Amino acid sequence: MPEDNLLKAIHGPQDIKEMNLAEILELGKEIRDCLINNVSNNGGHLASNLGVVELTIALHRVFDSPKDQIIFDVGHQCYVHKLLTGRYEKFQSLRKEGGLSGFPNPEESMHDILKTGHSSTAISSAVGLLKAFQLNGENDRYVIAVVGDGAMTGGLSYEGLNNGGRMPGNLIVVLNDNDMSISENVGSFAAYLSKIRSRQGYFKFKDILTRITTGTPLIGKVFYRFFQKIKQALKSFFYQGNIFEDMGFAYFGPIDGHNQKTLERVLKRAKNLKKPCLVHVKTVKGKGYSYAEDQPADFHGLSSFNVATGEHGKKVKPDFSDIFGEELCRLAMDDHRICAITAAMGAGCGLSEFAKTFSGRFYDVGIAEQHALTFAGGLARNGMKPVFAVYSSFLQRGFDQVIHDIALQGLSMTLCIDRAGIVGEDGETHQGLFDIPMLLPVPGISIYSPTSYAELRCILRNRVLNGTGISAIRYPRGYEPDMVLPFHHLEEPAEYTGTSKELCIISYGRQVVNCLKGIRLANLQVSFLKLNRIFPIEEQLVRSLMQFKKILLIEECYQTGGIGSYLGNLLMNRHYTGYYRNFGIDNLFLKSGKPDDLLAECHLDGASIAKMIRKFEEYPE
Ligand SMILES: Cc1ncc(C[n+]2csc(CCOP(=O)(O)OP(=O)(O)O)c2C)c(N)n1
Known part of the structure; x- marks a missing residue:
């Protein structure tokens, strides 16, 4: 076990400023060991952090945080920054409930400027932060945006560069070029960077x-x-020009991102220039840990692993993403119009096999959810059947594209929304809780929420082959329930169980299981309505609900804007005279934690639901 002698004595960036080169190199080793050991226990983003050890040290030696502000794009590579800014003692709590966040968090430290987790925001944020300094007359402060080459595939990065390059003052963009997004980086910009490197x-x-x-x-x-x-x-x-220089940035690089002396020398020069600078740093993802260097995609984000062998939790059984990918391959075999799109999340979304088998119909567009959707619209317009698989939280990026480029055009496509609902350890930025409130008002959309793999397969098949308009199919991270479900009409938009006419409990997706557990624990005679299609709810189904004296809808979604408020409106408009209540998640950002713990915290576990049902059953007596 390493001693962390140098690391444990660091309480802030000032403690590394006076270190000599030998000490700094030793510190780098200690940091790498600390990262490997901690992530091997807690899981997290390893390879990206191993790649920025020297860079982060150099930034903290050359600049003066928090007077100067360092923004890490996405923020998954901020662990070294955390270790250098007084969080070594707490580092073991990384990503645990109540512990350090796996992303920057200003509530944790004055050295973290913004909460981040979504890609390509750093340059725009930096431009705004710097402008505010200037308006305050604080012209001696710097803002540094550390941006990966993957993040440069997102359009927002260019919007930031477009404004930043013409701005006077101390804006430094550090392009951390490791030739990788999560998987290999894609597109013309990646090719362009490699051209620059070769010059x-x-x-x-x-x-x-x-x-x-x-x-x-x-x-x-x-x-x-x-x-x-x-x-x-x-x-x-x-060479044929450099886009950064042409956009107004002084360009430095490409420099070796693992050479401490070079990094510090170049960063100092950029600092002295007092104009927008772009420092192009070439790093190795996973640097210093052979398994991560060899398999950077596997070690990008992972759960616990064995340090000595590099063995990491390979899935023992297929999860929702795998089932989706498998079924889509089956469908694509018979229909050449089916195309699969991912925004840099092909493996995570279960599309690896599709990419291999149907490479001509598989499109990884980079971290470009907006483009993915508008591109899907184009494919659909000219006769294809696009399927865009995307994590719920990243779909937020493409809201206008869903409305303007697909729905308004009357085009048909399938949106496969992975990681829908509570996601867990990645915390606030990654929870999948906005897709329903966001999509409900989109004209012509239909939204499905399968609970089991059989339902996912059935819905996917129906929608991809026969769907019109936008079909959104949302499923959670992880596995189908172990429990045998009492539902058999997968093709139907909804299905009842139970014969009570007093109280009906309604739910959908993963939450169905906790509701069934709650009903069993409450030991009451109730009916249960499982929604397979959560939107729209047809007139006939609303009418069937009017016969119950009490209706309780429980969902793993924000209470405001969820299916519960939608159904409440439908019932109210039909003058329902019984008691209706909907229960969902308070409109707060949910922090990091294990999904089951977070569900319990939100009173969405079986025991809490049992209490809720009993209380509602007694209401209003
Ligand atoms: C909008 C959005 N889409 C997808 C992701 C998932 N994601 C997290 S990191 C990452 C790759 C980032 O690559 P790069 O910027 O090169 O950083 P590296 O990890 O290689 O250092 C992706 C796709 C995200 N965070 N935000």
Whole structure:
């Protein structure tokens, strides 16, 4: 076990500023060991953090956090930053309920500027943060955005660059180029970066010239001006321009992101320039841990693993994502119009097999959910059957595209919404709780929520082959319930069990299981209505509900804007005279924790539901 002698003495960035190179290199080793040991226990993002050890140390030595603000794009690579900013003692609690977040969190530390978790926001945030400094007259403060090459596939990054490059002042974008998103990075920009990397000779030459010219008084200045003039000519001679320079950034790089001295030297130069700079840093994802270097995608985000062997929790049985992928392959075999789209989450969404078998109809568009949807609209318009598989929380990015580029056009596509509902350890930014409130008002949409694999298969088949308009199918992270479910009419939009006419409990998706447990624990005679299609609820079904004296809808969704408020409206409009209550999650951001614990915290576990049912059964007596 490493001693962490240097690391445990670090209470803030000031403690590393005076260290000599030997100490810094030793510190880097201790940090790597600490990352590997902790993530092997708690799970989390390993490879990305191993790749930014030297970079994060350099940033904290050259800049002055929190006076200068460092923003990590996505934020999954902020563990080293956490260790250097006084959170070593708490690091063992990483991603645990009540512990350190796996992402930046200003509630934890003044060195964390914003809560993040979604990609490609850092440059825009940095531009805003810097503008505010300038408006406050704080012109000596810097803002540094650390952005991965994967995050550069998201359009928002360019919107930020577009504004940032023309802005006076201390904006530094560090492009952390490891050639990987979660899987291999895709698209023209990735190819462009590799082209830039291959022109290292030009940049070295430029670097040396700049150093000579700016380091020699008088002659240097004259020569520097001359050099600036010939630079354009040199540029077009050696390469076809650099997008960053053309957008107004002084470009430094590509530099070795694991060479501490080079990193600090270049960052200092960028700092002294006092204009928008882009520092292109070449790093190795997983650096220093051979298993992560060899399989960076597997070690991007993972649950616990064996440090000595690199063995990590491979799935022992298929989960919802796998079943989706498997069924889609089956359908695509017979229908060549079926196309699968992912926004950089192919493996996570269960599309690996589809990508191999139908490579011509598989599109990883990068971290570009907006483009994925508008692109799907184009495919649909010209006769294809697009299926976009996306995590619920990342679908939030594409709200306008769902409305404007698909629904309004009257186009048909299938949205497969993975990780719907409470997700767990990734915390606030990753919970899948907005898709229902977001999608309900979209004209013409239908939304399905299967509880079991058989239902998922059946719904997917029906919707992909015959669906019109947008068909959204949402399913949770993980596995179908172990319990044998008393439902058999998978093709129907809803199904009743029980004969009581007094009280009807309604639910859908994963929550059906906890409701059935709750009913059993409450030991009461109630009817249960399982919704397979949660929107729209047809007139006939509403009419059938009017016969109950009491109706209780329980859902793993925000109370406001969920199916409960929608059904409440339907009942009210039909002058339902019984008691209706809907129970969902309070409109708060849910922090990190195990899904079962979070469900219990939200009173959505079997025991809480049993209490709720008993209380409601007695109401209003
Ligand atoms: C909007 C959005 N879509 C998808 C993701 C999932 N995601 C998390 S990290 C990541 C890859 C990021 O790659 P890069 O920026 O190069 O960072 P690296 O991990 O390689 O350092 C993806 C796709 C996300 N966080 N946000």
